[in-house]
Amino acid sequence: MQDFAYARPQSMQALGRLLQAQPEARFLAGGQSLLAAMRLGLSAPAQLIDLQDLPELHGIALRDKGLHIGAMQTHASIAQSPAVRAFCPMLAALAAGIADQQVRSVGTLGGALAHNDPAGCWPAGVLALGATLVTSQRQIAADDFFQGLFCTALRPGELLLAVRFEPALAAAYYKQEQAASRFALLGVAVARLPVARGAGQARVRVALTGLGPGVRRWAAAEQALAAHWGAAALDGLHLPATAALGDVHAGADYRAHLAGVLCRRLVSRLSQPPAPVNTRHGLLQRFLHPLFRSSP
Amino acid sequence: MMAAIDAVAIAVNGRSFALDVPPNTLLIDFLREQLQLTGTHQGCDTAQCGACTVLVDGLAIKSCNRLVLQCAGQKVTTIEGLAPDTATLHVMQEAFRRHHGLQCGFCTPGFVLRAVAMVQEEVAAEPAAVRQALAGNLCRCTGYEGIVLAVCEGLAILRSQAGNSALSAGPQTSVLGR
Numbered sequence: 393m394q395d396f397a398y399a400r401p402q403s404m405q406a407l408g409r410l411l412q413a414q415p416e417a418r419f420l421a422g423g424q425s426l427l428a429a430m431r432l433g434l435s436a437p438a439q440l441i442d443l444q445d446l447p448e449l450h451g452i453a454l455r456d457k458g459l460h461i462g463a464m465q466t467h468a469s470i471a472q473s474p475a476v477r478a479f480c481p482m483l484a485a486l487a488a489g490i491a492d493q494q495v496r497s498v499g500t501l502g503g504a505l506a507h508n509d510p511a512g513c514w515p516a517g518v519l520a521l522g523a524t525l526v527t528s529q530r531q532i533a534a535d536d537f538f539q540g541l542f543c544t545a546l547r548p549g550e551l552l553l554a555v556r557f558e559p560a561l562a563a564a565y566y567k568q569e570q571a572a573s574r575f576a577l578l579g580v581a582v583a584r585l586p587v588a589r590g591a592g593q594a595r596v597r598v599a600l601t602g603l604g605p606g607v608r609r610w611a612a613a614e615q616a617l618a619a620h621w622g623a624a625a626l627d628g629l630h631l632p633a634t635a636a637l638g639d640v641h642a643g644a645d646y647r648a649h650l651a652g653v654l655c656r657r658l659v660s661r662l663s664q665p666p667a668p669v670n671t672r673h674g675l676l677q678r679f680l681h682p683l684f685r686s687s688p
Numbered sequence: 689m690m691a692a693i694d695a696v697a698i699a700v701n702g703r704s705f706a707l708d709v710p711p712n713t714l715l716i717d718f719l720r721e722q723l724q725l726t727g728t729h730q731g732c733d734t735a736q737c738g739a740c741t742v743l744v745d746g747l748a749i750k751s752c753n754r755l756v757l758q759c760a761g762q763k764v765t766t767i768e769g770l771a772p773d774t775a776t777l778h779v780m781q782e783a784f785r786r787h788h789g790l791q792c793g794f795c796t797p798g799f800v801l802r803a804v805a806m807v808q809e810e811v812a813a814e815p816a817a818v819r820q821a822l823a824g825n826l827c828r829c830t831g832y833e834g835i836v837l838a839v840c841e842g843l844a845i846l847r848s849q850a851g852n853s854a855l856s857a858g859p860q861t862s863v864l865g866r
Contacts, residue, residue: 397692398711398757420758427714427753428735440711442758468747472810492824493809494738494802497747498754572736574823 393431400442404528407446411549414439419551421464421503424495448553449502452476459483459557463502468493470501482563482581486517489567491574502552505537508544508606511575515607517565519599520581524556531556540606560585561594562662566654567602570641576602577642578650582658584621593618600651604637604644613655623660626652696760700725701769709756716740716751719766727767727797731826738825741798742766748805750824767797770804779849780804780842789838791829799825803839807850813843 399417401407411417418437420426421444429435443449449464452473459479461470470476471488490496490504490513504514505525518525518534525532528551537545546552560583567579579601584594596617598610616625629652636647697706700723707722719725719742728751731739735753742751743765770778777785780803790796802825811821818839819832827835 393712393714395692396711398694398755400757400760423755423758424735424753427755431734444758492738493805493821494741494748494750494824495735495753498749 393427394433394436396430396437397439398442399439400445402445404446404448407441407551410439410441414441415549417441419443419506421500421506422466422498423503424491424499425503425507425509443502443551449551451554454479455556457559460554461501461557462554463505463552464500465502467491467496467499467501467504471496480521480557480560480563482560482565482583483517483521483557486513486565486581489513489565501555505555506544506546506552508538508542509575510541510604510606511570511573511577511579511602512607513565513567513576513579513601516576516579516581516599516601518555519607519609520565520583520597521557521560521563522583522585522597523558525552526554526556527552535609538607543606558585564658564662566658568650568654570602578602578647578654580651580654580658582617582655582662584617584662594621596621598655600631603635603647603651604639608635610651610655617659621659622663623656626656626659694757696756698756698759698761699763701765711755711757713756714752715742715744715754715756715759715764718756719751719764725766725768729794729797731795731798736826737795737798738802739795739798741801741825743801743805746805746808748802748824765801767800770800778804779845780838783838783842783845784835787834787838787841789831789834791827791831795825795827795829799827799835799839803842804846806839806843807846811843813840813847815840818843 399410401410417439420440420442443464450462452465452475453460454475467487467490471484477484501514504512505518508515515538519538523534525537532545539545563583565581567576570577581599583597587595596614598613599607600610601607610631612629613626616629631648631651633645633648636644638644692711693708694711695706696709709718716728716730719728728742729739730752731737733752735750738750740751741748744759745762771781780800784790784800802822806821811817815836818836
């Protein structure tokens with residue numbers, strides 16, 4: 393890995409001074425993608441700013457009926473948070489299925505979103521839930537944040553502070569893993585969201601990750617599910633193979649086919665009444681249901 | 689650009705160190721080269737195989753994908769720091785010995801430390817849960833049967849010991865030897 397300078401500011405003021413002196417600096421969150429990219433020579437920042445000591449980027453809290461998760465919260469901390477599990481079990485299950493426990497213990501929500509890996513799990517969950525990304529400069533809707541392969545709306549020097557989620561009526565995420573990396577060969581997130589009283593049916597949002605060009609919504613599936621909430625609404629619906637890219641792991645046609653299959657499975661699961669929880673570890677067992685678990 | 693040198697204060701296996709390092713020093717290289725703790729093994733070197741797993745403040749992490757500067761002020765435990773003394777194995781090491789949880793042994797330090805971290809996680813001491821929790825560690829001798837048996841038994845013993853000492857001795861519930 394090439395040489396770089398390292399700084400670990402203790403306050404937002406100190407961070408601001410560093411950015412003034414080093415506008416090209418890269419933020420370092422957990423580093424599980426960035427350090428690997430630097431070791432491969434794919435990225436070579438001259439200055440890293442480690443964000444771990446900034447209190448503004450930590451914390452999980454319920455605020456004004458929404459859930460606020462700090463950008464530096466690790467996947468593991470989100471997966472085991474009682475607040476997250478109660479507010480939206482899908483978020484905890486998604487976090488618990490990322491990579492492996494060693495990576496989840498240091499990798500962060502904010503790092504994953506700013507990186508926007510085209511096969512990452514968080515972009516799909518955040519996009520399907522229509523979350524709001526809170527930065528040092530503004531609030532960005534998920535629909536505007538993700539801008540294709542490794543690209544986001546973040547400007548140079550703009551720091552992702554937290555993500556705010558609104559309550560969902562139902563939500564789930566399921567991925568077919570690429571067996572070696574555990575990234576999504578194809579992942580689907582479905583969320584059914586409330587609308588204002590008298591404004592008609594619930595909104596449905598479907599996000600796909602792993603297709604290749606970056607996370608995206610699937611409008612045709614959303615419209616079908618908004619009209620009729622159930623797996624049957626997806627009958628005859630196919631994502632065209634032109635929406636996907638092929639690589640050594642899977643062809644474009646297979647990825648597009650998986651989108652339909654996984655989406656049907658998810659909605660089928662979500663539109664059934666929940667199984668009774670009657671054991672001490674019942675809640676955990678529900679998280680570990682095959683639909684919410686990374687595939688073996 | 690001239691290479692910068694940063695100071696790092698870090699505790700490894702109960703000993704405190706304050707050393708100068710170039711910022712691009714990985715935790716694994718710091719442990720193996722500066723501290724000569726070569727029990728932490730370098731396998732794939734791309735954060736896949738888990739042979740380099742160590743504990744940082746009790747959490748299992750892959751030391752090939754972490755800067756030592758990111759761990760400043762934290763407590764690191766390597767395989768050398770696990771056993772209570774040179775004549776006694778740690779409970780988890782003893783379980784691996786008893787169940788033949790190793791063949792060539794290269795991956796073993798990583799597996800043992802990953803397993804010790806599981807004591808504090810929601811991992812049931814049963815094969816399916818343990819296999820899932822070991823997803824970040826690879827054994828290319830494919831000796832997983834013995835490893836899984838060993839981890840199940842080690843987890844059960846360590847948790848029962850932690851429970852007993854919590855009842856009798858107050859704060860002495862650490863699963864680490866020191």
